[in-house]
Amino acid sequence: xxxxAVIPAYNEEKTVGKVVExxxxxxxxxxxxxxxxxxxxxxxxxxxxxxxxxxxxxxxxGFSTRVGCDIAANDGxxxxxxxxxxxxxxxxxxxxxxxxxxxxxLDIVFGxxxxxxxxxxxxxxxxxxxxxxxxxxxxxxxxxxxxxxHAFTREAYExxxxxxxxxxxxxxxxxxxxxxxxxYEEVIIKTIYTDKVRGISVLDGLKSGWMMLLWRFQR
Amino acid sequence: MxxxxxxxxxxxxxxxxxxxxxLAMLYVTYDYCKRKxxxxxxxxxxxxxxxxxxxxxxxxxxxxxxxxxxxxTRAIDLMxxxxxxxxIYLIFDLYSRIKKNERNVGKMVEAMALRDAGTDRRT
Numbered sequence: 001x002x003x004x005a006v007i008p009a010y011n012e013e014k015t016v017g018k019v020v021e022x023x024x025x026x027x028x029x030x031x032x033x034x035x036x037x038x039x040x041x042x043x044x045x046x047x048x049x050x051x052x053x054x055x056x057x058x059x060x061x062g063f064s065t066r067v068g069c070d071i072a073a074n075d076g077x078x079x080x081x082x083x084x085x086x087x088x089x090x091x092x093x094x095x096x097x098x099x100x101x102x103x104x105x106l107d108i109v110f111g112x113x114x115x116x117x118x119x120x121x122x123x124x125x126x127x128x129x130x131x132x133x134x135x136x137x138x139x140x141x142x143x144x145x146x147x148x149x150h151a152f153t154r155e156a157y158e159x160x161x162x163x164x165x166x167x168x169x170x171x172x173x174x175x176x177x178x179x180x181x182x183x184y185e186e187v188i189i190k191t192i193y194t195d196k197v198r199g200i201s202v203l204d205g206l207k208s209g210w211m212m213l214l215w216r217f218q219r
Numbered sequence: 220m221x222x223x224x225x226x227x228x229x230x231x232x233x234x235x236x237x238x239x240x241x242l243a244m245l246y247v248t249y250d251y252c253k254r255k256x257x258x259x260x261x262x263x264x265x266x267x268x269x270x271x272x273x274x275x276x277x278x279x280x281x282x283x284x285x286x287x288x289x290x291x292t293r294a295i296d297l298m299x300x301x302x303x304x305x306x307i308y309l310i311f312d313l314y315s316r317i318k319k320n321e322r323n324v325g326k327m328v329e330a331m332a333l334r335d336a337g338t339d340r341r342t
Contacts, residue, residue: 033332051336053332053335053336054335055332056328056331057324057328059328063325063328066329067329067332067333070329070333071332071336071338074333074338075338165321165325
């Protein structure tokens with residue numbers, strides 16, 4: 001069974017190498033998609049042993065992740081794991097995500113950040129709002145819909161292959177999971193919050209909520 | 220009598236400003252066309268728009284038959300509504316063009332990335 005980790009990265013030269021190093025022994029291949037960074041992200045990823053691909057223009061996290069997953073799927077990966085390059089997702093959680101997926105015969109596992117006091121207040125409010133939107137519109141119960149940490153089978157990827165090019169991807173995945181009736185579960189993961197962790201802004205969160213509403217009626 | 224003179228002079232001032240604005244926009248359109256190497260047909264719509272704008276400013280009475288039918292009191296109200304509609308249409312048009320371009324650029328970037336990775340798109 002082939003496992004591939006897909007790491008989208010944009011200007012993450014300081015963290016991407018460490019993330020790749022921690023990930024490479026846990027999977028068969030680490031694919032880093034450098035979203036046209038202006039720093040040495042590409043070189044650092046390659047130096048750390050990843051299969052690095054560089055986009056010629058900046059296209060966004062959703063796009064980079066999709067390209068990485070396409071490469072993984074084309075190369076016959078049975079399980080694809082997506083995680084962030086900024087170091088907020090601990091690669092050591094990968095075996096647990098895969099184990100839960102295999103034991104329960106799931107199509108996808110969400111690595112959810114615990115919604116507690118450790119999570120910044122604004123993210124907590126946003127996550128709670130998006131949880132209720134996704135539950136009311138799609139009957140999907142994921143506490144942290146905005147996580148970028150997933151493990152899914154290749155067959156599941158073909159069903160959830162998203163169209164969002166930017167951060168909307170994290171909202172589109174649960175929507176597609178619900179619409180395709182895929183078996184899912186969330187696993188609470190250890191999350192490292194640092195000042196440098198960027199991620200989803202308030203505006204992105206509002207856009208996600210709006211898009212969830214549109215997808216309910218469009219697709 | 221004085222009130223009427225003030226009203227007429229105010230109207231003429233607005234008309235002069237309107238015509239100057241219209242002429243300035245015609246020049247900007249011409250200059251843009253010249254610098255970007257566009258052809259007349261590419262900007263014909265804008266030339267017509269600004270010419271109509273100047274004519275309406277000069278002869279607002281020409282729109283009276285429309286304003287009366289729409290229960291509008293002034294020609295300027297009609298122009299404001301028409302401008303709003305045009306702006307909304309232009310935003311929609313630009314939005315759909317940007318989305319289309321974004322999709323095309325995305326396909327190109329994706330194809331290049333997959334080619335560099337030595338794999339072809341299967342899904």
